Amino acid sequence: MKRVKCHNRCFAPLLGITILLLGWNDCRAQNEKLVFTPHWIPQAQFAGYYVALDQGFYKDEGLDVDIVHATANIASLDLLKNGEADVVSSFMLDAMEQRAKGVPLVNIGQLSQHSALMMVTKKKSGIDTPQKLHNKKLGIWSSGFEDVPLAFMQEHGIRMDLIRILQTVNLFLVDGVDALMVMYYNEYDQINNCGIDEDELNTFFFSDYNLDIPEDGIYCLEDSLNSKGDAYAGFLKATLRGWEYASQHREYALDLVIGEMDRAHLPNNRVHQRWMLEKVLEMMNPGKKKVTKGQLLKSDFDRAMEVFRMAKETQGLQTFGFEQFYQLPAGSKK
């Protein structure tokens, strides 16, 4: 025993130095540092990213990913624009708007293939058709997402008073607005979790009104993509892997989500997050669309562009094509 101890003492410093040198070289050589910003506060909507990070999928791709959340006041695209984030998730129509405004961002992977956007009214209000929404107050996020409802109103020939809200459903609950914009995976369930039964609500899923616009996608700046395409390819690959793993291990994914929310001091509960994970995963399913995971269909892009033009004053904005907007990272092109 004594001899062994002696040997350890002799070789330990040397060994430590060797590892330090080797490790240093290793990190420098392989780990590309990426800051990823999801477009909203921590929740199950981003479960796949947390899983990919926790499971070391990013590390497997030689990436050192740091997740920095956006807030209700600062959008993820702003962080991308000012260089604080290398890669972000964003709502497609918001990204298109930024691109039109000249921000050179590109979609490197479309995760959600469907629209979770919807409007709800209370059944007791009697509003159950698009026409009855005419001249009614619609609660809508101050942070955006208005393109689809605006296109909806235009297509149905109605107008509504848009009441900007920050994020809660309280105004709708106290009847401060007649209708509320909600995400099926989030606010819709929140309303339910405040004691309003599903059968007390009328729902207007935009996807039912030929407005099934894909939503969450991954974006980066065009320059960055050109300079480190392999890193973004790895990020996309690891992210898709993360989502796949999350769908197979939902409770584990929820543990990570709750952990993130706790760290951000956000009220959270598993029941709601479970609903969200389930619905977000449903949105990622191609369904009737002939599309592979992460792919953006040109037809969806075209329809989105149509909606965008309908909703926004396009004068003075740049135009761009599908190929400019959707560019797969170099490494993921097989």
Added chain:
Amino acid sequence: MKITIDRTDEGFLVVLNGRVDTTNYNAFENSIAHLYNEKGAAIYLDCSGLDYISSSGLRIFLTLQKKVKVQGGMLKIFAMQPQIKEIFDISGFSSIFSIYPDYETAKHAG
């Protein structure tokens, strides 16, 4: 058959009722047997209620008469019904018994 025996001033009055036949002649003999030993007794036998008598019964009459005579007494039979009298007549017993039409006649007869 029913027998009553009373001691009277004259001696004994035996009243015989019913039938005397082979089924009860023993009882008849037993009930009057004590008279066999009465010295010089006068025995009055009332046959008004006697409906029938068989030869076994006659034998007891005969025995009683013999015994009484040996003791110096006498047997007087009275008030026989006609059919009983007939039996006595047929058998010739009428000639060896003292037979009277009624009690009074029997008492006063020598």
Added chain:
Amino acid sequence: MNRNRLSFKIIVRVLLFCFILGGSIFTIYYLFARKTIERESRENAIHLAESAVYKIEEIINPAEMIPNNLAWIMETNTLSRDSIYAFLKQLVRNNESVFAGAIAFEPHMFSEEEYAFAPYAYRSGEEIRSRDLWSPAYNYFIMDWYQIPALLKKPYWSEPYYDEGGGGVLMTTYSAPFYRNINNSRVLAGIITIDISLEWLTEIVNSVKIFDTGYAFLISGNGVYVTHPNASHIMNQTIFTYAKEIDEPKIREIGRDMISGRSKFSNVDLKEIGKVWIYHTKIPSSKWSLGVVYPHREMYAGLRNLNIMIFMLSTVALVLLTIATIRIINRQIGPLSKFARAARSIAGGDFDTELSAVDENHEMKELHDSFRFMQEELTKYIADLKETTSAKEKIESELRIARGIQTDMIPHIFPPFPNLPEIGLYASLESAMEVGGDLYDFFPIDDDHLCFAIGDVSGKGVPASLFMAVTITLIRSMSDKNRSCAQIVESVNKTLTINNESNMFVTLFVGILNLRTGELQYCNAGHNPPVLLNRNQEPRMFSNTKAIPVGIFEVFDYRDETVVLDKSDQIFLYTDGVTEAEDADKNLFGEAALIKSLSENRDKSSKELTDRVKQSVKEFVNGHTQSDDITMMCITYWGKNENKIK
């Protein structure tokens, strides 16, 4: 247990009855106690909840007063920027329950040049600080605390929240709108808010103690847990997500009742602590609601302990009752099995079986005595039976002997004298069950004289039959051609009288018929007079005799009598068995009936005539038991040298 089947049944039934009775009493008691506990718990729950609500209201009400009063000041006065800050700081300082206060103005309302102004005073440690809430990053116009009262134009209690500036303290904000008259119209000027820490609220609600695991909780208007013993519920869960989590739709119903401001009792199964009673009632000022939770397990714990005690006592009582019952029953009906054994033993023939002794004054004693009586009676009866059986056997053998003697002594062969054509003779003797001692006989004395006799011995049975045998023997030995009938009878009489202690006698008719002349000499010693039948005349009875039966007096003067028969005359002789034959009503056949029967059959042969009379008697008695011998003899005189016709 088989041997004690009865006792087993009694024990089982007694115990079953006790068990059912006990069970019923216990159930009634239990239900009653449970009801009482429930009622008291209900009252207690209501009391607890109401008093907690009262305490909460005591703090909330003054807090509500501040913005309301402030709104009045703001509406009537125009204050400078500095004085507003000073005023707000003073307000926060003076109200301990107030964490912060703000006056947020509508756009350009405070001054034309300023878009937004929201002076805010708040506690920071011991200090009271102030600042303008407005910044492009903090657009208060879309905040719930501003937007909702502004749109609804009425005060609003915000959902609880963790205040980031206040060190993560749970807060709620009370917001009230205030107005200004501009161009003679009342327009919204802004919102006045008071932030209140909810720590005191948590304290009040947590101070409600219900047993060990019962508790009170508070939910906001959205159903969010504001206070709950499980800290992870607070602000994270709503009562509705909790309902989903434990998959109990009933909780959701309770939640909906709570946020709609109802007071109600509900019974529900909370997975963590089991079944509970929940009573909830609203906090009138806010839309919040307080619930108190009564765990069944603890609510009924006292009752359960009592039940365990009662159950244990009942078990002990039942065991004791069982033991006592078994002992009593076995003692009481134990003798029964002994009796049963004794009965089997007696049935097996052992009449002296010993019976076990039993207590006095006891139904068993009666049974024992009955048993003893039965035993004794059986013994006696069996003894009697043996005796009677042997006596009967003896009698029957005697009767057989008697009948044997009788039948052996009389001639049976008919016609008896085939070589004597002068007479036709037939005789019949039917013995009664108990032989009566009848007799008949006939025999020729010489070629011309036939002697015949018929008689009846007094008494019955063997003595009578022996007497009869002696009489027949004597008649035969005494008869010769030198003696007359009376002489024969006298001889017989003399012999029979000697040593006749029992005074037996025989009625006897003896006749001697001269076959040549038809002269009939006879002597009747007390016998029934025969009947003379002549073809041309009615039957005629011989006159009664004066002579007494033989065997009575040693010396008696018997006389001969004589009658001459014509040819084909018949003499019919009989014993009293014929005339005294009885039917069921004890009517006698009688002489008249006999004469009638003879008259009807007077041209018949001896045998035929006898048979016809016998038939008449038989018809008369009609099956009634024959009590005396029935004897008949008929002699037809045909005369000498006449050809026999009949």
